[in-house]
Amino acid sequence: MVNPEAETPRARYRAQVRTEIKERAWEQIATAGASALSLNAIAKQMGMSGPALYRYFGGRDELITELVRDAYRSLADTFHAASQDGADVTALAYALRDWALRDPQRYFLIYGTPVPGYRAPDDTTAISSEIMATLLDACAALPPGGPATQFDAHLEDHRDWADGHPAPPAALHRALTFWTRLHGVLSLELAGHFTGMGIDPAQLFAAELDDLTGAPAH
Amino acid sequence: MVNPEAETPRARYRAQVRTEIKERAWEQIATAGASALSLNAIAKQMGMSGPALYRYFGGRDELITELVRDAYRSLADTFHAASQDGADVTALAYALRDWALRDPQRYFLIYGTPVPGYRAPDDTTAISSEIMATLLDACAALPPGGPATQFDAHLEDHRDWADGHPAPPAALHRALTFWTRLHGVLSLELAGHFTGMGIDPAQLFAAELDDLTGAPAH
DNA sequence: CCTGTTCGTTAGAAGTTATAACTGCACTGG
DNA sequence: CCAGTGCAGTTATAACTTCTAACGAACAGG
Numbered sequence: 015m016v017n018p019e020a021e022t023p024r025a026r027y028r029a030q031v032r033t034e035i036k037e038r039a040w041e042q043i044a045t046a047g048a049s050a051l052s053l054n055a056i057a058k059q060m061g062m063s064g065p066a067l068y069r070y071f072g073g074r075d076e077l078i079t080e081l082v083r084d085a086y087r088s089l090a091d092t093f094h095a096a097s098q099d100g101a102d103v104t105a106l107a108y109a110l111r112d113w114a115l116r117d118p119q120r121y122f123l124i125y126g127t128p129v130p131g132y133r134a135p136d137d138t139t140a141i142s143s144e145i146m147a148t149l150l151d152a153c154a155a156l157p158p159g160g161p162a163t164q165f166d167a168h169l170e171d172h173r174d175w176a177d178g179h180p181a182p183p184a185a186l187h188r189a190l191t192f193w194t195r196l197h198g199v200l201s202l203e204l205a206g207h208f209t210g211m212g213i214d215p216a217q218l219f220a221a222e223l224d225d226l227t228g229a230p231a232h
Numbered sequence: 233m234v235n236p237e238a239e240t241p242r243a244r245y246r247a248q249v250r251t252e253i254k255e256r257a258w259e260q261i262a263t264a265g266a267s268a269l270s271l272n273a274i275a276k277q278m279g280m281s282g283p284a285l286y287r288y289f290g291g292r293d294e295l296i297t298e299l300v301r302d303a304y305r306s307l308a309d310t311f312h313a314a315s316q317d318g319a320d321v322t323a324l325a326y327a328l329r330d331w332a333l334r335d336p337q338r339y340f341l342i343y344g345t346p347v348p349g350y351r352a353p354d355d356t357t358a359i360s361s362e363i364m365a366t367l368l369d370a371c372a373a374l375p376p377g378g379p380a381t382q383f384d385a386h387l388e389d390h391r392d393w394a395d396g397h398p399a400p401p402a403a404l405h406r407a408l409t410f411w412t413r414l415h416g417v418l419s420l421e422l423a424g425h426f427t428g429m430g431i432d433p434a435q436l437f438a439a440e441l442d443d444l445t446g447a448p449a450h
Numbered sequence: 451c452c453t454g455t456t457c458g459t460t461a462g463a464a465g466t467t468a469t470a471a472c473t474g475c476a477c478t479g480g
Numbered sequence: 481c482c483a484g485t486g487c488a489g490t491t492a493t494a495a496c497t498t499c500t501a502a503c504g505a506a507c508a509g510g
Contacts, residue, residue, distance in 0.1 A: 024456075024508075047348050049267040054497065065499070066458050074498065119348070127344030128423045130265050130337070139428055165439035168432060175429035190436060191443075198416025205346040210357055211393035214386060218408060221383035242477070242487075249488095272466065283468075284489050292467065 032070050034060060039081060043119045048078060078123075079135060085120050086141040089113060093148045101152040107196055107223045118204040125197060143177050146189065153188040154181040159228055163187070188226070195222050250288050252278060257299060261337045266296060296341075297353060303338050304359040307331055311366045319370040325414055325441045336422040343415060361395050364407065371406040372399040377446055381405070406444070413440050 021029075038056045053067050053074055071077040089110075096102075096109035114121040166183040169190075176186055199222055202208060203215035223229075239247075256274045271285050271292055289295040307328075314320075314327035332339040384401040387408075394404055417440055420426060421433035441447075 022508080028456090045348060047345070049347070052497070053499090062458065063460080065460090065501095068499070069457060119345075122345040125420070125423065125425070127265070127337075127340040129267070130263060163439055163442070165435050168435050172430045172432070175431065187439070190431075191440065194416035194420055194436070194440070195413050196416070197420060198412035198414070201419060202343070202412055202415060205343065207343070212390045213393065213408070214390070217383050217386050218412070221381055221405070222409065222412070224381070240477080245488095270466070271468090280489065281491080283470095283491090286468070287488060 028070070035067060035070055035077070036081060036084065039077060040117075040120070043081070043123070044117055047119055048081075048123055051078065053077070075132070082123055082134065083138055083141075085123050086138050086145075088120070089124070090141050090144050090148075093145050097148045097152060101148070101155050103152040103156060103192065103227055104223060106149060106152050107192070107219075107226075110196060111200060111219060114200050114204060121200070121204060125201060143175070146175070147177065147179060149189045149192060150176060150179045150181045150185060153185040153192065154179075156185070156188060156227065159184060159188070192226055195226060198222075246288070253285060253288055253295070254299060254302065257295060258335075258338070261299070261341065262335055265337055266299075266341055269296065271295070293350070300341055300352065301356055301359075303341050304356050304363075306338070307342065308359050308363050308366075311363050315366045315370060319366070319373050321370040321374060321410065321445055322441060324367060324370050325410070325437075325444075328414060329418060329437060332418050332422060339418070339422060343419060361393070364393070365395065365397060367407045367410060368394060368397045368399045368403060371403040371410065372397075374403070374406060374445065377402060377406070410444055413444065416440075 035056060038059050039051060042051050042055065051074065053071075054064050057064050057067050067077075071080065092109050092113045093106060096105045162184060166187050169183040169186045173183070173186060179186075181189075196219070199215065199219045203219070208215045208218075253274060256277050257269060260269050260273065269292065271289075272282050275282050275285050285295075289298065310327050310331045311324060314323045380402065384405050387401040387404045391401070391404060397404075399407075414437070417433065417437045421437070426433045426436075
């Protein structure tokens with residue numbers, strides 16, 4: 015190989031096949047869930063038979079890991095795009111909601127039921143802290159809320175996860191509750207727990223967001 | 233059969249084997265997750281081979297459905313027990329947390345990633361509303377909070393899920409946020425999303441609960 | 451042109467769920 | 481008490497799954 019950096023036709027083909035495999039995988043996941051993902055079915059859909067996929071991915075787990083990575087990356091990009099013009103918590107919240115609703119199974123791939131044995135690769139935690147950083151920016155820009163809580167004091171001593179972000183403990187707390195509360199509404203909505211109840215998940219989401227930002231009516 | 237009500241030895245044996253199958257299934261789920269549940273492995277563990285289990289359960293799906301039902305039942309019972317002496321939101325919250333921590337996979341079986349094709353049987357929604365009823369009792373006993381929100385107005389028109397409970401819209405709102413917020417913290421904790429961050433999930437849970445009950449410091 | 455890497459194939463092992471057919475035992479009913 | 485029925489559990493089989501191994505073919509670079 016003359017130049018390791020230049021993409022040879024082989025490498026380009028390989029990359030293309032890899033992305034096509036992942037596309038098919040996403041389709042399957044969206045329709046049948048991650049647990050029903052079948053390498054065989056993907057291969058058959060692509061016109062090649064079974065074990066050929068093992069040239070591109072070490073196995074089912076490695077493929078799913080790659081998809082998890084892509085999902086994290088996609089969410090991080092969405093957050094970056096949403097905070098392009100000003101770090102706004104509301105914009106971030108609706109970006110998250112749109113992203114989740116666009117492909118619920120992708121959301122659950124990240125924030126859903128964990129597989130007991132599985133450990134996420136290290137770089138996903140890096141992307142995760144990237145996401146948290148933009149969220150912290152937005153939370154730091156928010157007007158100060160009520161008095162400091164006991165948990166704020168705890169955060170003062172445990173702010174390593176903020177990765178050196180200069181936000182005050184109250185902002186850290188806000189980012190955490192942003193995450194947990196919106197995830198609470200979103201995950202229950204995506205799982206269909208509100209469907210039989212007649213309430214509008216969007217309005218509940220909005221209400222939680224209002225409470226989070228210290229909105230007019232509350 | 234002389235008396236259809238009396239349990240014949242046959243029926244008793246059958247019930248015993250059914251419960252043993254479910255016990256083994258719970259062990260497997262706790263250690264490897266619901267997606268890795270294997271009828272074959274259960275059968276082998278019980279000293280009988282494969283297809284014998286189909287005498288007791290129609291298949292993997294039917295077994296899991298039964299486990300979901302049991303999980304709902306278990307949660308409803310713990311809620312009832314927790315509200316035995318007075319309907320206290322805090323007691324309910326910690327009962328929920330203890331129940332979830334005791335067997336995370338059981339929690340995820342109810343509130344985790346949904347299987348796209350699967351539809352929960354109707355009686356689970358009945359148990360679910362039973363759970364919601366005790367939660368509503370506790371929320372109605374709470375002192376009134378801030379002014380009515382826009383979402384409260386929405387709840388005024390969509391209170392069918394409360395199943396005739398006389399609680400005011402604000403209490404309904406409180407019950408909903410109790411559910412979504414505590415689920416938000418709990419599910420992320422159980423999924424291990426806080427492990428690398430250094431914060432104490434229990435304190436975050438307590439902080440959210442304090443905010444929910446209008447606690448002293450906030 | 452020739453050589454070596456890589457891609458895709460088929461074959462096969464070890465699993466899984468699930469159905470069908472068969473064997474006995476145990477209980478039920480007279 | 482005894483005959484007969486029904487059910488438990490067995491094996492065999494089909495159709496899946498992931499994944500390894502060995503082989504053939506095609507392509508890239510010297």
